[in-house]
Amino acid sequence: MLNQEQLAALLLKIAVSTSLASIVMRFGPMQRMLLRDDRTLRERLQLAFIFALLYGASAEFRIWSHDKYQAIDLALEGSIIAGILGGYVSGLITGLLASIPAMFDGKWMSMPLYSAAGIIGALIHDLAPRPQDIWFFSPFVDLNLWRLLRQLLRWKRDVIQRRLLELAAFNLSCNFLVVLVEALRWGVRATFDVHNTFFLFEYPPPQYYWVFLSCAVATLFAVSLPIRVWSSFRAERQLETQQARLTEARLAALTNQINPHFLFNTLNSIATLVRINPNNARNMIYRLSNILRRLLRKTENYSPLREEIAFIDDYLAIEMVRFGDKLKFEKQIEPASLNRLVPSMILQPIIENSIRHGLANKVEGGTVRLRTWLEGTRLNIQIEDDGVGIDEEKLEALFESGIGVSNVNERLRVLFGAGYQFAVDSKPGQGTKTRIEIPEAGAVDEILTSVSRR
Numbered sequence: 001m002l003n004q005e006q007l008a009a010l011l012l013k014i015a016v017s018t019s020l021a022s023i024v025m026r027f028g029p030m031q032r033m034l035l036r037d038d039r040t041l042r043e044r045l046q047l048a049f050i051f052a053l054l055y056g057a058s059a060e061f062r063i064w065s066h067d068k069y070q071a072i073d074l075a076l077e078g079s080i081i082a083g084i085l086g087g088y089v090s091g092l093i094t095g096l097l098a099s100i101p102a103m104f105d106g107k108w109m110s111m112p113l114y115s116a117a118g119i120i121g122a123l124i125h126d127l128a129p130r131p132q133d134i135w136f137f138s139p140f141v142d143l144n145l146w147r148l149l150r151q152l153l154r155w156k157r158d159v160i161q162r163r164l165l166e167l168a169a170f171n172l173s174c175n176f177l178v179v180l181v182e183a184l185r186w187g188v189r190a191t192f193d194v195h196n197t198f199f200l201f202e203y204p205p206p207q208y209y210w211v212f213l214s215c216a217v218a219t220l221f222a223v224s225l226p227i228r229v230w231s232s233f234r235a236e237r238q239l240e241t242q243q244a245r246l247t248e249a250r251l252a253a254l255t256n257q258i259n260p261h262f263l264f265n266t267l268n269s270i271a272t273l274v275r276i277n278p279n280n281a282r283n284m285i286y287r288l289s290n291i292l293r294r295l296l297r298k299t300e301n302y303s304p305l306r307e308e309i310a311f312i313d314d315y316l317a318i319e320m321v322r323f324g325d326k327l328k329f330e331k332q333i334e335p336a337s338l339n340r341l342v343p344s345m346i347l348q349p350i351i352e353n354s355i356r357h358g359l360a361n362k363v364e365g366g367t368v369r370l371r372t373w374l375e376g377t378r379l380n381i382q383i384e385d386d387g388v389g390i391d392e393e394k395l396e397a398l399f400e401s402g403i404g405v406s407n408v409n410e411r412l413r414v415l416f417g418a419g420y421q422f423a424v425d426s427k428p429g430q431g432t433k434t435r436i437e438i439p440e441a442g443a444v445d446e447i448l449t450s451v452s453r454r
Contacts, residue, residue, distance in 0.1 A: 006201055006211070010218040012071040013200070014225065020054065020074070021226030025233050035234045037131040039086060048090040051082040052097030059101040059198070073198055075099060077222045079114045080181060083121020084134055084227065091118025091125075108195040109188045117181045124174050129166040130418045135231035136167060137174050139220040144171040163419070178223055182216045242414040245407055269321050284321060287314040302341040305372065305379070309333065312347050312370070319355060326365025327355065334373040342379065342438065343411055350383050350408065350434050358387025358432055366431070381436040390426040398424055412438065 024030050033039075033047055055078025062073035075098040083091025095111075095118035102110035128134050138144055148168035189199045200215065266288055273281035291314050309331070316329045351368060359366045371382045390398065398405050405424065412420045419439045426432035 006214075009071045009200060010214060013074070013218055014221045016058070016072055017074055017077060017222040018225045018229060020058075021229040024054070025230060031233065031237070034085065034230050035237055041089065044086045044089045045093065047086045048082055048093035049097070051078050051090070051094045054078065055094070056098040056101055059098065062198070063101055063105050070198075070200055074222060075102065075110070075198070076114055076117050076181065076185060077219060079118040080121035080124075080178060080223050081226060083118040084124050084137070084223075086122075087125050088119060088122040091120075091122040094118050102198050105198075106195055107197050109192055110197045113184060113188050113197050116184060120177050120181055124177055127173050128170055132417060133167060133170055135227060135234060136171070137224045137227050138171045139175065139217070139224040141172070141175045141220075144168055144175060148172060174224075175220060178220050179216045182212070182219045186212060186215075238414050242411060245411045245414065266318055266322070269318075280321075284318060287317050290314045291318070303344045304338065305340050305342050306338040308342055308344070308347050309338070309370070312351060315348060316351070316368070323355075323359075323365060327359060328365075328367040330367060330369045332369070332371040337372040337374050337379055340374075340379045340440065342381075343415055346408060346411075346436070347381070347383070350405070353405065354383060354385035354387060354432065358385040358389070362387050375437075377440045379438050379440070381438075382433065384431065384433045386431040389428040389430050389432055390424075391428050395424065395426055408436075412436070 024034070030050070033043060033050075036043075039047065055075045058078070059073045059075040062070055065072075078098055079091060079095035082094035092115055095114035095116070099107075099111040099114040102114075124137075125134060147164065152165070185197060185199070188197050201211070266284065270281045270284050270288075273284065291311070294311050294314075316327075320327045320329065347370070351370070354368050359368070366386045369382075369384045371380075371384075373380050399409050409422050412422055416438055421435070421437040423435045424432065425435075
């Protein structure tokens with residue numbers, strides 16, 4: 001069994017790995033580089049050099065202390081982490097460079113071993129069902145196995161169940177591959193009497209299998225905990241992004257819809273109605289005040305669908321007075337969907353696009369149709385117009401160049417991850433159809449909580 005000194009070394013190794021991860025996140029450029037899902041080749045190279053410097057320094061510190069602080073050496077674990085985050089380029093280069101201190105110390109098998117560790121880390125990166133799934137890497141083999149078996153036993157064709165099954169299978173694959181790297185380290189140490197690689201303990205007899213298991217568990221935690229630390233920073237950053245997007249949506253509504261022209265035309269319409277139809281004038285003033293109150297007040301991330309539709313009713317009532325008979329609005333709302341929570345200000349930017357870009361340029365005007373319904377636990381929202389449509393070139397770039405659409409899509413991505421669908425279909429001269437499908441508010445949080453529990 002492990003003695004106290006060996007146990008302390010394993011715990012120190014995990015603590016050092018976690019501390020390094022926390023220290024790294026104190027630097028803004030490192031935050032931006034680590035937390036993005038997609039990286040260019042240049043960014044992957046930068047990540048590799050930073051990791052090689054960081055984890056290579058830990059190996060150099062171990063050598064400098066004459067192996068007094070052996071648990072400081074995390075070059076192998078750093079190679080795996082680099083591969084998981086940056087793919088084959090980052091993993092391989094980190095493994096090559098981080099092994100240099102060990103090579104100068106006579107551990108010649110370190111370079112092929114650490115390079116292999118980086119490649120195996122990149123394989124974990126490729127096994128992830130979705131790029132963001134690497135952030136939910138869990139070291140608890142028993143829980144991952146239990147989750148996998150539980151999902152297989154209660155299997156049903158449901159989006160949430162499929163995601164839970166994917167994540168459990170992915171985590172088990174991660175656990176196996178990291179343990180495989182530790183087994184390679186033991187194999188190298190056993191095969192080569194000299195010039196092998198750095199090893200935390202004096203090589204124990206084969207029957208001490210629990211020593212290997214202890215080392216494998218420590219390596220699992222030394223690899224996974226930094227990723228989980230960075231995942232927490234990433235979640236905080238995404239929440240901040242979502243808040244910024246919501247604020248941006250409110251400001252866009254104020255500057256685009258409630259602009260001087262809108263107010264001027266609305267007030268002119270009210271002034272006209274005061275003389276010929278005072279009741280309609282009073283109604284327009286009431287609706288305008290509702291719009292301003294809604295846009296200026298502090299709202300939550302989510303609001304009931306009925307409130308979003310009430311806001312759209314006020315907005316379109318004024319627009320229909322301005323456009324006259326040229327603008328029509330039709331609703332087909334499933335009553336069960338009205339109490340579902342949706343991201344705030346999710347409908348208005350899309351409907352505004354339908355009016356401004358679809359119907360305003362059409363001489364005879366047209367109709368905007370809003371339909372909502374439930375399919376199982378998922379809410380479907382469809383906004384359709386019979387306006388001038390969008391040509392193919394603009395449609396392909398809509399999520400990058402369209403301010404309203406890109407804002408909605410980014411907020412949905414931040415709130416629901418891969419659990420939503422957002423599609424825009426348009427044909428010139430025939431109109432545009434926008435379809436949004438989102439899970440029940442909190443469903444994605446339940447997935448992530450289930451995966452990250454313990």
